[in-house]
């Protein structure tokens with residue numbers, strides 16, 4: 140028996156996927172039964188790094204999504220359109236779908252999963268978060284019995300690669316970003332990586348799986364790494380931290396007797412050097428899950444790049460093929476039950492929306508860097524303003540000068556973000572304060 144794959148896209152991940160499918164030796168025996176039947180691309184004349192016969196290449200992607208011979212459509216185009224429409228078209232034509240497209244899933248999950256559940260087909264997305272790291276299936280299956288307390292992840296390979304090289308080599312942001320693009324890590328528009336949007340898409344997906352509800356992407360707070368400067372990396376190092384772009388989903392109680400709310404956020408964060416996430420470097424990603432009763436568990440591996448991401452894509456294809464194989468040996472759907480029952484641990488049937496906590500309710504430590512006049516008593520003024528809003532300080536360091544201005548770095552104890560912002564508004568208005576050069580949360 141062979142399962143016919145319609146591949147949409149033959150770029151970084153599409154090529155990696157084709158390479159696995161074309162070399163089944165030494166892999167699971169079922170890989171031999173997966174056939175690349177048709178491949179959709181934009182440019183037929185482009186040289187390809189993988190041997191695909193010209194006859195199966197086409198620019199007519201819709202004809203693949205609707206081809207009656209195709210069993211599984213694998214969407215590896217990127218971007219919102221035509222990816223979304225092709226996924227929906229494939230579902231409407233009874234195809235199972237595998238996608239690596241977190242941007243589409245985080246925005247259109249409701250439309251896509253409603254359509255898929257109605258048709259009785261699977262939409263699988265292991266590659267969409269953490270590249271090759273198994274995290275989607277573990278959350279759905281192996282960790283499914285746990286009450287998840289928090290997910291804290293480094294889920295964007297491009298920004299972790301940039302931050303690591305800035306920290307280790309003092310490399311220039313723009314140069315390292317260009318390298319990440321050459322290595323195939325970055326999105327077609329790398330703004331999505333740099334500004335934290337890609338990580339927001341991914342944590343929305345993880346939160347939805349972990350907390351069993353849909354997430355409105357517009358409620359996910361996101362901040363990227365473009366404002367993280369060499370000075371902050373150096374101060375963080377001196378204070379015993381490394382800066383990482385973290386994506387967090389965590390339950391919190393805002394008021395007694397009120398239902399718990401969910402924090403879902405992405406921002407650069409000072410991570411203590413002894414935390415397991417601090418040593419995750421370069422293109423590596425890691426997702427640190429805390430649950431009851433499992434405790435702490437961390438998933439680690441390459442978060443981007445052709446091979447690792449393709450490994451996740453083909454694992455999804457394999458999961459679907461294994462189910463199709465079982466179905467082919469069972470009775471066909473009856474008129475009473477015309478839609479096949481979906482495997483409950485592989486399908487996605489969430490209906491309600493999770494209630495997201497406003498950022499001002501977050502309780503965390505902060506790092507702030509102030510540029511001030513070198514006048515006596517400035518630190519005292521800062522302390523008074525912080526004290527007015529109940530912000531207590533863990534450390535205050537006057538580190539030196541930047542031009543004519545004194546540089547003061549502060550790390551707070553845990554504080555409600557709303558209170559901290561009020562204190563900052565007061566501090567900004569102080570005559571001695573020139574600017575707040577940076578503001579980062581601390582894990």
Ligand SMILES: NC(=O)C1=CN([C@@H]2O[C@H](COP(=O)(O)OP(=O)(O)OC[C@H]3O[C@@H](n4cnc5c(N)ncnc54)[C@H](OP(=O)(O)O)[C@@H]3O)[C@@H](O)[C@H]2O)C=CC1
Pocket residue numbers: 147148149150151152153179180181182183185198200214215216217218220221239240241266267270323324325326327442443444445448
């Ligand atoms: N790169 C990575 O490390 C990872 C990527 N992903 C996701 O995987 C997906 C693919 O990424 P990646 O492989 O890097 O992207 P690429 O840009 O390398 O490849 C995109 C492919 O899709 C084809 N394509 C794009 N738009 C169209 C269109 N309108 N019509 C026809 N063909 C089209 C391109 O054709 P042509 O070749 O002719 O230009 C190309 O083959 C994205 O959703 C991305 O977010 C997920 C995890 C990791």
Ligand SMILES: N[C@@H](CC=O)C(=O)O
Pocket residue numbers: 267269270294295296297298324325326332337442443444
């Ligand atoms: N651009 C993404 C690719 C994988 O999802 C990243 O850098 O992580």
Ligand code: NA
Pocket residue numbers: 265266267268269270271272273274275451
């Ligand atoms: Na993954």
